[in-house]
Amino acid sequence: MNTQENRFLQAALRYAARGWSVIPLRAKEKKPAISSWMQYQTERADEATIREWWSRFPEANVGLVTGAVSGIIVLDVDGPEGRASLEKITGRFGALPATPQSSTGKGSHYLFRHPGGDLRNFAKRGINLDFRGDGGYIVAPPSIHPNGGTYQWEQNPEDVAPADPPAWLLELLTNEQIPGWFDELFQ
DSSP: OOTTTOHHHHHHHHHHHTTOOEEEEOTTSSSBSSTTGGGGGTSOOOHHHHHHHHHHOTTOEEEEEOBTTTTEEEEEEEHHHHHHHHHHHHHHHOOOOSOOEEEOSSEEEEEEEOOSSOOOOEEETTTTEEEEOTTOEEEETTOBOTTSOBOEEEEOTTTSOOBOOOHHHHHHHHOSSOOHHHHHHTO
C-alpha cells in the first residue's frame, strides 16, 4: 500500500497534528504493534517516526494515547449494557456535552479535555463503562475492529473540540470512594 494513500497513516498524521500522541496497533487488533509503545505515554512521536511505523505496518490500526500527553480523556461505552448505563447517568445529570465521539466495534468513545491531575484508567464491570486516562489508549478511526467493523467518527474532532468532562465523570475519577448516586443508580 502506498503510504501517500494509506488511510491509517493519514489519520495518524492528522491526530498528531492536533497534538495527540499516536501509536500503531496490530492490524485488526487492539494491541500495540511496537514494543516501545509505553514511551509514547509521556512523549509524542514525530512525523518521521509515524511514517516509518506505517511503512513497516501499512495495515496497522491507529492507537490514540489518552491522558495528559494528548490532553484528552475518554469515556468508553461498551455495547447495549454500556449504553443503558450511560442513559441512567445522563437521565439523572443531563446529556453529555458536544464532544468528539466515535463508534467502535460494539459501542462508543467520547473524548473530553484532560482537566489536569493524574487520571488513571478504570473499568466499571457490570455496567460496561470504562475510562481511559493517563497510561491508556484507545483504538481510533478508521481502524478495523477485531469483529470486522470500522471505527468511525460520529462527531469528528475536526468539527467539535473536546469538551470539559461532565461533573459526574470527574467525581467518579477523583473520589477515593464511589459516590452515593452511583450506588443508587446501579444497585
